Amino acid sequence: xxxxxxxxxxxxxxxxxxxxxxxxxxxxxxxxxxxxxxxxxxxxxxxxxxxxxxxxxxxxxxxxxxxxxxxxxxxxxxxxxxxxxxxxxxxxxxxxxxxxxxxxxxxxxxxxx
Amino acid sequence: xxxxxxxxxxxxxxxxxxxxxxxxxxxxxxxxxxxxxxxxxxxxxxxxxxxxxxxxxxxxxxxxxxxxxxxxxxxxxxxxxxxxxxxxxxxxxxxxxxxxxxxxxxxxxxxxx
Numbered sequence: 001x002x003x004x005x006x007x008x009x010x011x012x013x014x015x016x017x018x019x020x021x022x023x024x025x026x027x028x029x030x031x032x033x034x035x036x037x038x039x040x041x042x043x044x045x046x047x048x049x050x051x052x053x054x055x056x057x058x059x060x061x062x063x064x065x066x067x068x069x070x071x072x073x074x075x076x077x078x079x080x081x082x083x084x085x086x087x088x089x090x091x092x093x094x095x096x097x098x099x100x101x102x103x104x105x106x107x108x109x110x111x112x113x
Numbered sequence: 114x115x116x117x118x119x120x121x122x123x124x125x126x127x128x129x130x131x132x133x134x135x136x137x138x139x140x141x142x143x144x145x146x147x148x149x150x151x152x153x154x155x156x157x158x159x160x161x162x163x164x165x166x167x168x169x170x171x172x173x174x175x176x177x178x179x180x181x182x183x184x185x186x187x188x189x190x191x192x193x194x195x196x197x198x199x200x201x202x203x204x205x206x207x208x209x210x211x212x213x214x215x216x217x218x219x220x221x222x223x224x225x226x
Contacts, residue, residue, distance in 0.1 A: 043117075043220065049214075100172075101148075106156070
């Protein structure tokens with residue numbers, strides 16, 4: 001079945017540092033890929049998504065590129081802020097019209113001032 | 114409503130008791146999902162509703178778990194004869210239709226003692 005693997009945390013960074021969270025997936029067909037974020041005390045929110053190979057999703061300074069050849073969707077941000085402290089989840093659905101999300105285990109990121 | 118609403122936000126119950134968790138999706142959203150977030154298991158899909166029917170209930174962990182949706186709106190997840198391993202945060206999400214962006218509620222934290 002479909003699966004998502006992401007790097008374990010916690011990841012601790014200083015403000016303005018570069019952040020990368022690795023995510024790889026296993027799926028049949030052509031899944032859609034997502035990054036969700038869960039800020040402390042809040043619900044899961046969609047951060048960005050990509051629905052086909054070589055698409056780049058971006059939002060709030062975060063970017064991730066759908067790499068079919070390496071089955072990866074790594075999340076990057078060039079300069080993190082304290083407010084980026086959260087848990088980040090990589091996820092996929094089976095296709096553009098898919099329904100259920102399959103999530104990775106989540107990566108906790110802590111940004112220190 | 115403005116967002117997905119779940120109640121109660123916290124529930125402590127004794128082992129062996131039944132519990133009901135409620136989800137009010139965003140008005141007009143036809144698709145509704147239940148997920149479970151637990152330590153060591155990450156985020157797991159439980160069940161998906163399209164309207165009042167559940168075409169995918171493959172994630173329900175045992176026959177103690179059931180869910181229904183009435184009027185194409187509110188959904189109730191019922192856990193019978195709760196066990197300690199049922200302790201988790203139960204998340205509900207809704208989307209305008211299958212494949213559209215899913216919006217998550219803040220979850221119900223269930224603790225079985």
